[in-house]
Amino acid sequence: MLLRASPANCPRHRVPSTARSCVRACASSESPEAHAASLNATHGLPGSVSFSVGPGGLVKALLTHASGSSAEVHLHGATVTSWCLPSGDEVLYLRPDALFTGAKPIAGGVPLCFPVFGPSPEMQQHGFARNLPWEVLRTSGDVNPDYLEPSVTLRLSDSAATRSVWAHAFVALLEVTLRRDRLKMVLRVRNSNELEPFSFTAAMHSYFEVVDAALPSVKVTGLRGCRYLDKVPDPKAPTSHVLESESVTFGAALVDRVFQGSPAEVLLEVGTGAAVAVENTSGWRDHVVWNPHRTLPDCWNSFVCVESAVTQPVTLPAGYDWEAETNLSVVDL
Helix, strand or coil: CEEEECCCCCCCCCCCHHHHHHHHHHHHHCCHHHHHHHHHHHHCECCCEEEEECHHHCEEEEEECCCCCEEEEECECCEEEEEECCCCCECECECCCCCCCCCCCCCECECEECCCCCCCCCCCCCCCHHHCECEEEEEEEEECCCCEEEEEEEEEECCHHHHCCCCCCEEEEEEEEECCCEEEEEEEEEECCCCCCEEEEEEECCEEECCCCCCCCEEEECCCCCEEEECCCCCCCCEEEECCCCEECCCCCCEEEEECCCCCEEEEEECCCEEEEEEEEECCCEEEEEECHHHCCCCHHHEEEEEEEEEEEEEECCCEEEEEEEEEEEEEC
16 A cells, blocks of 8 residues: 655645536536537547547546556546557456446446445445546646556545545546556545545556357466455355465356455456456555356356455545556466
8 A cells, every 4th residue: 555645735736616617517517529520629648548438428538558458448437438558458348238328337448436345334346436427627738658548547536425425535547548558557546635634545447358158268377375255145244264275266156255355466368368467566456256157147258356445444544645556468388
């Protein structure tokens, strides 16, 4: 976990009232087409970052790399909905029941769970961040080392709606960067309250496409010897175990496990001779492995979730920041 205090007038974290009102005004009174056009005029970078209207009239950012890879980030929920390799192969998975109405979180891709991971008596499961419109704070096309690495940073701050279920002042930033060989996602949370700390949990609820989750070749490796909480018998009272096998497989039954204090990197072997590496480089402490098996009969065998998470509450002092970074890459086995 990375904690640091920032000056109250730091421009990176100051959220003027005009910016907050703009987010709501854009969401309510501006057409999606006009919103996308405005974002292209102020934040678009030719050949690297553009904005368009996607399914259901939701605005999204498109990141394009010189290598031919691409990524899409919806402003609704700050949800990464696509990451394509230069070959054109999609890495992420959108469920067939995914809705793009703006009324519900987008089911699939990488939904962001904040300020809670899991159920909550005060708010919807996994928190409100994945079901609210975020604003575009900035875009970038920095060269590192030889190619433009497009990125977009989205921002969500507290409002009357969020304070009605979570009475804290905050700013959350999600920065998504498309690198030559990986997708980088950085979540930053700032406690904007001048006096009181607050606590939260969070996760990147990443869905990855696999050949067939029923196959033994589809598995998660790198977690042997780790302690995990098994939420299948009773989500409210998970049982604790140590993984003794070399891998986690999915053909037999529902899998819902929280590996606490897990290694920095785990691999999801997708059944093609390749694997997705999920690397937690700061902030995140845990990995969550989930597959719904036959509770979602139409799609369970098409994806596996391997999530970067912090499942034990982080207490953030007033005026401090917390940062967590996830890097996704595809490797040949």
